[in-house]
Amino acid sequence: MEMYRRTFAEINLDHLKHNIQVLQKAFPQAPFLCPMVKANAYGHGDVQLARFLESLGIKHLGVCLIEEGLLLRRSGVNAEILVFRGFDREGAEKIIEYNMTPVVSSWEQIDHLEAVASDPVGIHLKFDTGMNRLGFRPEEAQKLFDRLWQNKKIRLKALVTHLFNGEDATDSQGISARQLRDLNRVSTVFKPFNIFCHALNSAGIMSALQMKDAGNTPADHPLFMQNWGLRPGLMIYGYNPLGQNSFGGLKPVMSLKSHVATYRQLHIGETVSYGGTWTAKQDSVIAVVPIGYADGYHRILSNQSSVVFAGKRVPLVGSICMDYLMLDVTEVVRGKDLKDFKDQEVTLFGFASDGSFLSPEELAVQAKSITWEMLTSVGERVPRIYSGLDVGFVFEESRGQR
Ligand SMILES: Cc1ncc(COP(=O)(O)O)c(C=O)c1O
Known part of the structure; x- marks a missing residue:
């Protein structure tokens, strides 16, 4: 692919x-x-x-x-x-x-x-x-x-x-x-x-x-x-519209992921993204992640939601752009070498590599939306990668077949 x-x-x-x-x-x-x-x-x-x-x-x-x-x-x-x-x-x-x-x-x-x-x-x-x-x-x-x-x-x-x-x-x-x-x-x-x-x-x-x-x-x-x-x-x-997980035992199917493209070191008082809607209250490390509202990550989540970064929840800061969003990862990377976080996986929803889970139901509430919309919004330009192919299925690529 x-x-x-x-x-x-x-x-x-x-x-x-x-x-x-x-x-x-x-x-x-x-x-x-x-x-x-x-x-x-x-x-x-x-x-x-x-x-x-x-x-x-x-x-x-x-x-x-x-x-x-x-x-x-x-x-x-x-x-x-x-x-x-x-x-x-x-x-x-x-x-x-x-x-x-x-x-x-x-x-x-x-x-x-x-x-x-x-x-x-x-x-x-x-x-x-x-x-x-x-x-x-x-x-x-x-x-x-x-x-x-x-x-x-x-x-x-x-x-x-x-x-x-x-x-x-x-x-x-x-x-x-x-x-x-x-x-x-x-x-x-x-x-x-x-x-x-x-x-x-x-x-x-x-x-x-x-x-x-x-x-x-x-x-x-x-x-x-x-x-x-x-x-x-x-x-x-994988989602129960009744909002109870005690029966049915459904398993979420889709996980939306990206990887950090680059980091920015901000001084206190500097802002992030269009309109400067978020201001650093301390010297901060910002991760730039290559996914945006054109990929279906709703702009209304700007300064609202969090994602999973290196096994921790980190806040999304500043306005979500068409192709990017930014995270405040200051607390997670503090005292560590940023090189160790090169290409760090970011989980927007679903299962992170460490097994932790962030539900699109949570994002739906923050976005004043519903789980159906969070899933169907994931854009055409986001490749789908199929895992768990225990029936011998091989899907070369999803994009382009539609
Ligand atoms: C006619 C019809 N049947 C079934 C469904 C499935 O609904 P749900 O995703 O809530 O199971 C839909 C979804 O909108 C529908 O329009």
Whole structure:
């Protein structure tokens, strides 16, 4: 791999495998396990992860865009690819040509598929149970049934909804419970189709897991009233949206790393970076690290966050630049020879070489963001390096394949 700047995202495939196994063990009867690999697999490298997930026996993969599905197909991914975003007639043609499965959420999309399909095309039907983004209203169920029953161009395979407040899914009277009940009710209309339903994202899945772990799985609880299909995103990348680490035992997959490019010796009173927003209160040693907001390290973290440097947390000082950020490493290097810190590894998030861990969840709070955004923000120009290749995978390089 050509890499003249030692900034990269390390992707631990053993950890991904572990997280998938957590799901496979906990839900052996799930009718559908569809890891979401949209948005470049939440920043982890979609082609590489899709291939790896296939090797783990994963049969379905979720993307948002037709373009994302095309990239996977053209890269030799054979799994069933679900395209969640809507499509026009041209999009319908591409979906069919590349044997992808559309998640249909409007009458126009049914028209487009009927217009272009020669053989029956398998679809999933999306119902809007409160997210108010995409999908049919539950009241449209009967009309949809009438349109799709014995339809020669369209074969209904599943019903879909999306939890918009999955964190409350254990609460049998909560918003998610209401959504699940709604989809369950819709599914009775479609009973003659012999289909399944999927609704659980990471928060829903982790909620079900939490209740399973506690031996609490009442059949009348919405989480257990159906054998729901699973659409995990964040959790397969190692993070529990419920924010509890006591169950599930997920393992973070991505570590964002760089290495110090150079050091600056500052006199008391000197400032660092654009706008001079940080002033040295003592003679200081500043490490210059070649990663910036163009790589996805949010500028709002300027003078806020810390990173792992030589096994210690050190503060980020001054404004984050497009290509660089600066650290105050004065206390760590005090009394030591700076030559010993040449090319020192810096961990922006994830696991440092000494095993210490800095969570992107922590950065998300500081950045007034969410873990999903911290992961998906990691930029295209950051090479992904895959480790833990215990299944004989060799990925030469991630950049350039996208
Ligand atoms: C339709 C759909 N299903 C599942 C997911 C996965 O969500 P999460 O990452 O919270 O598991 C997403 C993510 O946004 C989504 O849009």
